[in-house]
Amino acid sequence: MTSIAEIAARVEALRAELRYHNERYYSLDEPEIPDADYDELFRELKALEEAHPELRDAASPTAHVSGMPTTSFGSVRHAKPMQSLDNALDDEELVAWVGRCEKGLPDESLTYAYEPKVDGLAMSLTYVNGVLTQGATRGDGTTGEDVTANILTIASIPQMLDPRAGVPPQVVEIRGEVYMASADFEALNSRQAAAGEKTFVNPRNAAAGSLRQKDPRITATRPLKFLAYQLGSSEGVEPESSWSPATQSGVLRLLSTAGFDVSSEAGVASSVDEVVAACAWFEEHRHTLPYEVDGAVVKIDDLRLHGVLGSTSRAPRWAIAKKFPPEEKQTLLMNIEISVGRTGRVTPFAVLEPVFVGGTTVQMATLHNEDHVATRDVRPGDLVIVRKAGDVIPEVVGPAAGQVNRPGRAAPWTFPTSCPSCSTALVRIPGENVTQCPNWDCVAQTVQRISYFASRVAMDIEGLGEQRVAQLISAEILTDVADLYDLTETQLLGIEGMGPVSASNLLQAIEASRSQSMHRVLVGLGINEVGPANARVIIRAFPTLKQLAESATEQLAALDGIGPKTAERVVSFMRQDRNLVLIQRLIDHQVGVEEASSALPQTLLGKAVVVTGSVEGFTRQEAEAAVIARGGTSPGSVSKKTFCVVAGESPGASKLTKAETLGLPILPASAFVGLLETGELPG
Ligand code: IVH
Numbered sequence: 001m002t003s004i005a006e007i008a009a010r011v012e013a014l015r016a017e018l019r020y021h022n023e024r025y026y027s028l029d030e031p032e033i034p035d036a037d038y039d040e041l042f043r044e045l046k047a048l049e050e051a052h053p054e055l056r057d058a059a060s061p062t063a064h065v066s067g068m069p070t071t072s073f074g075s076v077r078h079a080k081p082m083q084s085l086d087n088a089l090d091d092e093e094l095v096a097w098v099g100r101c102e103k104g105l106p107d108e109s110l111t112y113a114y115e116p117k118v119d120g121l122a123m124s125l126t127y128v129n130g131v132l133t134q135g136a137t138r139g140d141g142t143t144g145e146d147v148t149a150n151i152l153t154i155a156s157i158p159q160m161l162d163p164r165a166g167v168p169p170q171v172v173e174i175r176g177e178v179y180m181a182s183a184d185f186e187a188l189n190s191r192q193a194a195a196g197e198k199t200f201v202n203p204r205n206a207a208a209g210s211l212r213q214k215d216p217r218i219t220a221t222r223p224l225k226f227l228a229y230q231l232g233s234s235e236g237v238e239p240e241s242s243w244s245p246a247t248q249s250g251v252l253r254l255l256s257t258a259g260f261d262v263s264s265e266a267g268v269a270s271s272v273d274e275v276v277a278a279c280a281w282f283e284e285h286r287h288t289l290p291y292e293v294d295g296a297v298v299k300i301d302d303l304r305l306h307g308v309l310g311s312t313s314r315a316p317r318w319a320i321a322k323k324f325p326p327e328e329k330q331t332l333l334m335n336i337e338i339s340v341g342r343t344g345r346v347t348p349f350a351v352l353e354p355v356f357v358g359g360t361t362v363q364m365a366t367l368h369n370e371d372h373v374a375t376r377d378v379r380p381g382d383l384v385i386v387r388k389a390g391d392v393i394p395e396v397v398g399p400a401a402g403q404v405n406r407p408g409r410a411a412p413w414t415f416p417t418s419c420p421s422c423s424t425a426l427v428r429i430p431g432e433n434v435t436q437c438p439n440w441d442c443v444a445q446t447v448q449r450i451s452y453f454a455s456r457v458a459m460d461i462e463g464l465g466e467q468r469v470a471q472l473i474s475a476e477i478l479t480d481v482a483d484l485y486d487l488t489e490t491q492l493l494g495i496e497g498m499g500p501v502s503a504s505n506l507l508q509a510i511e512a513s514r515s516q517s518m519h520r521v522l523v524g525l526g527i528n529e530v531g532p533a534n535a536r537v538i539i540r541a542f543p544t545l546k547q548l549a550e551s552a553t554e555q556l557a558a559l560d561g562i563g564p565k566t567a568e569r570v571v572s573f574m575r576q577d578r579n580l581v582l583i584q585r586l587i588d589h590q591v592g593v594e595e596a597s598s599a600l601p602q603t604l605l606g607k608a609v610v611v612t613g614s615v616e617g618f619t620r621q622e623a624e625a626a627v628i629a630r631g632g633t634s635p636g637s638v639s640k641k642t643f644c645v646v647a648g649e650s651p652g653a654s655k656l657t658k659a660e661t662l663g664l665p666i667l668p669a670s671a672f673v674g675l676l677e678t679g680e681l682p683g
């Protein structure tokens with residue numbers, strides 16, 4: 001039998017893994033595993049937490065919506081949280097959901113609204129007296145990014161609500177999906193490729209990238225569309241008026257009249273069989289729809305019943321997403337090649353005869369590592385099965401039927417012994433399924449390292465893509481990221497394709513990057529597992545590169561969300577002479593600015609302080625921000641991990657009761673300032 005300690009360890013491992021994949025998906029736009037695999041991990045965790053309530057944790061990825069507000073847009077707090085949806089992976093789970101709805105609403109005869117699950121980005125649009133005033137992304141569900149300027153460039157978003165829908169309420173929020181139609185996506189990618197610009201892996205990424213442009217003039221050139229599916233918060237809605245529809249299907253009719261695109265495939269089902277059939281229809285027609293869909297959404301039609309069923313902290317009980325399995329196709333494996341990443345890791349990949357799968361044309365697919373190729377036994381010349389799900393890098397599943405005993409089949413593929421870029425002998429790391437090019441000066445690695453530093457997740461230096469970096473390296477004016485800050489106009493003018501304008505733009509972009517916040521510099525150093533979320537936590541505790549270079553593994557590992565492996569990686573990076581020199585040069589060039597919050601002493605580092613009721617001199621948000629600025633967290637609920645509860649005027653009774661039950665310290669509002677200053681409990 002599995003012991004509780006083993007289960008607890010598995011729960012922690014799953015949480016860490018899900019956080020890692022959340023970061024890859026939401027912050028880096030670089031998912032590593034198919035949605036279906038992610039869902040599997042998520043469900044395993046959820047099942048374990050349900051079976052072992054003592055292991056539950058409000059900070060678990062199952063307890064909240066994933067995704068973080070990133071970068072430089074202003075933030076918007078959603079009046080009503082933007083939730084996620086629970087998934088049904090097969091018909092059985094869909095039927096079980098219908099069963100739960102019926103059980104929860106035994107006196108109702110239920111009808112269900114079904115819609116496509118368009119694969120784009122959730123968007124909240126606010127109309128004040130019928131005029132569009134704000135567009136915000138979902139972000140973490142509570143707070144999103146203000147993308148109003150970009151939203152105003154999308155033609156299918158009405159700037160005024162059509163009065164034929166009735167007199168608009170004072171304030172109404174419309175929610176839906178910003179997406180790129182499949183045909184528009186293909187055309188955009190051809191245009192980008194012809195102009196030597198970055199192409200996108202799929203329509204969702206293209207939509208996300210276009211919406212996050214800092215210059216709305218660029219967004220305006222991107223073929224974005226909006227499909228409306230929900231009413232969000234509102235003020236001044238007259239009951240029984242046209243703006244107060246009773247059903248989800250009524251919402252779609254209203255939104256259509258008000259000037260929005262709504263799905264023309266949406267409909268209503270009145271039995272479980274009809275629900276299953278509707279979802280099957282979407283799956284069958286997924287590639288003839290004008291947009292990418294990754295599933296179908298089914299909602300209880302009667303809006304009144306939504307309130308009765310309610311929500312979990314993450315998703316409503318009145319809706320479900322029926323996900324489609326990842327699509328698989330057959331094609332010819334022309335060759336197996338290897339590529340070298342920024343850490344020197346060497347990855348085999350398949351060169352394929354182009355095949356249309358999962359909404360895009362695939363010509364290359366990852367083969368992950370040496371063992372993957374061996375265990376799948378795929379060989380050049382084989383017909384192989386290629387799988388692609390949503391956002392994910394396409395993958396070779398294995399040889400198609402009949403390949404294994406095919407006469408004339410090639411010999412098993414063997415991993416090359418030397419680096420394709422610098423010819424250094426490759427090294428297989430003992431005990432790990434990783435092959436490495438050990439030569440730090442390898443040009444392929446250097447190109448990857450520097451272009452990662454310049455990329456959007458890190459220093460965001462426009463005009464410094466992989467090709468440009470490779471050119472500067474071969475011109476011998478660039479060997480590491482610190483060299484960027486020594487580049488001169490004369491040097492750049494010697495580069496093919498660079499005129500005075502592009503040279504001066506590039507120098508300006510590099511100069512501007514010196515005032516990026518310090519956590520981005522840390523991300524840019526490219527240490528494994530140090531993405532934006534981890535980097536923020538680390539920089540909050542060690543605000544400068546100098547302090548970070550002097551940090552110890554135990555100090556880093558004590559930070560919220562930083563595991564011992566990550567801490568070790570950071571420290572071993574910081575201890576290498578070469579990196580110390582690099583860091584000193586970055587310091588000399590004054591690269592990176594300290595983050596505002598880090599100016600304050602970190603008195604509450606790693607401590608969770610719950611504030612309930614009003615504290616004199618602070619709004620609720622300010623009180624929470626004051627805790628966070630001192631390194632703490634300010635969760636909305638009390639748990640055994642809470643450091644203390646600050647009870648202001650009219651505190652929440654349930655929070656106090658919970659704190660008392662758990663024996664937690666409860667501080668009066670008058671002790672709040674002292675707590676911020678000292679981080680200690682009074683008396
Ligand atoms: S309803 C609380 N309807 O799916 C219900 N969502 O996994 C929230 N999505 O964030 C959304 N098509 O971005 C709804 N017809 C549809 C949808 C849809 C796509 C997305 C949306 C949401 C995500 C949840």
